[in-house]
Amino acid sequence: MIEIFQYDFMIRAFEAGIAVAIAAPLIGMFLVVKRYSLLSDTLAHISLAGVATGLFFQFNPIFSAILFSVGASFIIEWLRHSRRIFSESVLAIFLSGSLALAVVILSLAKGFNANLFSYLFGSISTVSPSDVIVILALAVVVFLSIVIFYKELFLVSLDEELTQASGLPVRRLNFMMVTLAAVTVALSIRIVGVLLIGALMVIPVVSAMQYGKGFRSTLFLSVLISLFSVVGGLFSSYYLNIASGGTIVLVALIIFLGSVIFTKKE
Amino acid sequence: MQSVDPFIELNNIGFKYDNTPVLEKLSFTVHEGEYLGIIGPNGGGKTTLIKLILGLLVPTEGTVRVFGKDPVFLKEKYRIGYVPQKAVQDNKNFPATVFEVVRSGRVPRLGLFSGFSKKDIDAVEWAMEVSGIERYRNTLIGKLSGGERQRVFIARALASDPDILVLDEPTVGVDIGAQKKFYEFLAKLNTDHLLTILFVSHDVDMVSKEVKTVLCVNHNLVCYGMPQDLLKEDVLQKLYGEGVVKVNHKEQ
Numbered sequence: 114m115i116e117i118f119q120y121d122f123m124i125r126a127f128e129a130g131i132a133v134a135i136a137a138p139l140i141g142m143f144l145v146v147k148r149y150s151l152l153s154d155t156l157a158h159i160s161l162a163g164v165a166t167g168l169f170f171q172f173n174p175i176f177s178a179i180l181f182s183v184g185a186s187f188i189i190e191w192l193r194h195s196r197r198i199f200s201e202s203v204l205a206i207f208l209s210g211s212l213a214l215a216v217v218i219l220s221l222a223k224g225f226n227a228n229l230f231s232y233l234f235g236s237i238s239t240v241s242p243s244d245v246i247v248i249l250a251l252a253v254v255v256f257l258s259i260v261i262f263y264k265e266l267f268l269v270s271l272d273e274e275l276t277q278a279s280g281l282p283v284r285r286l287n288f289m290m291v292t293l294a295a296v297t298v299a300l301s302i303r304i305v306g307v308l309l310i311g312a313l314m315v316i317p318v319v320s321a322m323q324y325g326k327g328f329r330s331t332l333f334l335s336v337l338i339s340l341f342s343v344v345g346g347l348f349s350s351y352y353l354n355i356a357s358g359g360t361i362v363l364v365a366l367i368i369f370l371g372s373v374i375f376t377k378k379e
Numbered sequence: 380m381q382s383v384d385p386f387i388e389l390n391n392i393g394f395k396y397d398n399t400p401v402l403e404k405l406s407f408t409v410h411e412g413e414y415l416g417i418i419g420p421n422g423g424g425k426t427t428l429i430k431l432i433l434g435l436l437v438p439t440e441g442t443v444r445v446f447g448k449d450p451v452f453l454k455e456k457y458r459i460g461y462v463p464q465k466a467v468q469d470n471k472n473f474p475a476t477v478f479e480v481v482r483s484g485r486v487p488r489l490g491l492f493s494g495f496s497k498k499d500i501d502a503v504e505w506a507m508e509v510s511g512i513e514r515y516r517n518t519l520i521g522k523l524s525g526g527e528r529q530r531v532f533i534a535r536a537l538a539s540d541p542d543i544l545v546l547d548e549p550t551v552g553v554d555i556g557a558q559k560k561f562y563e564f565l566a567k568l569n570t571d572h573l574l575t576i577l578f579v580s581h582d583v584d585m586v587s588k589e590v591k592t593v594l595c596v597n598h599n600l601v602c603y604g605m606p607q608d609l610l611k612e613d614v615l616q617k618l619y620g621e622g623v624v625k626v627n628h629k630e631q
Contacts, residue, residue, distance in 0.1 A: 274466070275466050
C-alpha cells in the first residue's frame with residue numbers, strides 16, 4: 114500500500130475530494146453556459162459567513178455554510194428574476210456583503226484566525242468522518258438531480274423563453290440549479306476553500322469546452338478533468354508538502370492551458 | 380374549411396406594459412393551414428402579440444384562445460413550435476451538437492422522469508432531414524452559419540411535431556442567398572406538411588411576397604388580408620408613419 118493511504122485523514126480527504134470533484138463541474142457546466150459562473154464565487158463568500166456563524170455559535174460549520182448558501186441563493190435568484198437589479202450587481206452586493214458579515218462575526222470572536230485560514234484555502238486534514246458522510250450524501254443528491262433533470266436543465270440553459278413556451282417551470286428549474294450550486298459550494302469548502310471553489314466549478318468545464326464536443330461529452334470530460342485535478346492535486350500536495358486547495362486549482366489550470374494549446378486551430 | 384374551429388383566436392386584446400398601452404383592441408383569427416406574416420414597426424407590439432399567443436404574457440384586456448384554450452394553461456404546448464430570434468443569435472458558444480439541440484424539442488412531449496424513446500429519436504431524425512441539417516448532426520451549433528443555425532432551431536421546433544410554427548424575425552443574421560432558400564423551405568412546410576405558420580418580420584417587402592395573409596400591427600390592427608390588396612402606400616403610412624413609400628421589387 115502506498116504510504117499516503119496509511120493516514121485516515123488522507124483517505125477521508127480523497128473520499129470527500131472525489132465526491133466534490135464529481136459534483137462541482139456538473140453544476141459548474143450549467144452556470145458556465147448560462148454566463149453565471151460568478152454565482153459560485155458569491156455563494157462561496159456567503160458560505161464563509163455561514164462558517165463564521167457556525168464557529169461563533171459552536172456548531173458544525175458545514176451545516177451553517179449550507180444553510181447560509183442555500184438561503185442566499187434563493188434571495189439571489191428571486192432578485193435576478195424580479196429584474197429590478199442587474200444579476201451581476203446582485204452577485205457583487207452579496208459577495209462583499211457576506212464577506213463583511215463574516216469579518217464582523219470573526220472579529221466578535223477573536224482567536225480562531227488559524228481556523229479561518231483553513232476555510233479560506235481548504236484544509237484536507239480537517240475533514241472529519243462525519244464531514245465525509247455529509248459530503249458524500251449531498252454529492253449523491255447533486256449527481257442524481259442532474260441525471261434526472263438533465264433534459265430540462267439543458268433546455269433552460271439553452272433558452273429560458275423557449276423553455277417557458279414549452280410549458281416547463283423555468284423558475285423552479287432555476288431555483289433548483291442555484292440550490293444545487295449552493296450545496297456544492299458549501300461542501301467544497303473543506304477541500305479547496307472559499308477562495309478557490311469557483312475555480313473547481315469553472316476551470317474543468319471551460320477546459321472541456323475547448324475540445325468542441327457536444328453537451329453530454331463536455332460534461333463527462335469536465336468531470337474527468339476535475340477528478341484528475343483533485344486526485345493529482347491531493348497527491349502532489351502530500352508529497353511536496355504544499356497547500357492542497359491551491360495545488361488542486363493549479364493542476365486544473367495546467368490542464369486548462371494544455372487544452373487551449375492542444376486544441377488551438379491552425 | 381373556414382367553418383372549423385380556428386387554431387388561434389384573439390378577441391379585443393389589450394396589453395399594457397407599465398401602464399403604457401402596447402396593443403389595443405386587436406382581434407383576429409388564424410385557421411389551420413394559414414401562412415400569416417405579422418409586420419409592423421419596431422415597438423409596434425409584434426413580439427408582444429407573439430408572446431400572448433405563446434402564453435408567455437397575459438393580456439390586460441380581451442381573450443386569447445389557442446386550440447380553443449387559454450394558451451397560459453394549454454397542456455399541449457408542443458403543438459406550437461416556437462423559434463425565438465434570441466435563441467438563434469445568442470447561442471453561438473453554447474456547447475451542444477445539432478442533434479442535442481433538435482432533440483431538446485421533444486422535451487415538452489415527455490414527462491419529467493421519462494427519457495427519449497425510439498419514437499422521439501425518429502421524430503428528431505425526421506425534423507433534421509426536413510430541415511436539411513442531418514449532415515451537421517454532430518457539429519456544434521456555434522460552428523454553423525446564421526442561416527444554418529436558424530434551421531437547427533426550426534428543426535428543434537418541428538421535432539415536437541407541432542401544428543403551428545411561430546417564427547420571430549427569422550431572417551435577421553441570415554445572408555440574402557440563404558434567405559431565398561429559407562423562404563422556399565417555409566413555403567414547403569406550409570404546403571407539403573400542412574403546417575400553419577406565423578412569421579413575424581419588419582421586412583415588409585419580403586414578407587408580402589412570401590406569405591398568404593398579412594397582418595399589420597402598430598398598437599392596433601392596421602391591416603389584415605391578402606398582401607397584394609393591402610400593402611399600398613396609405614396602409615404603409617399608417618403603419619410606419621408619413622413619408623413611407625413602398626419600394627417596388629426589381630423583378631416587378
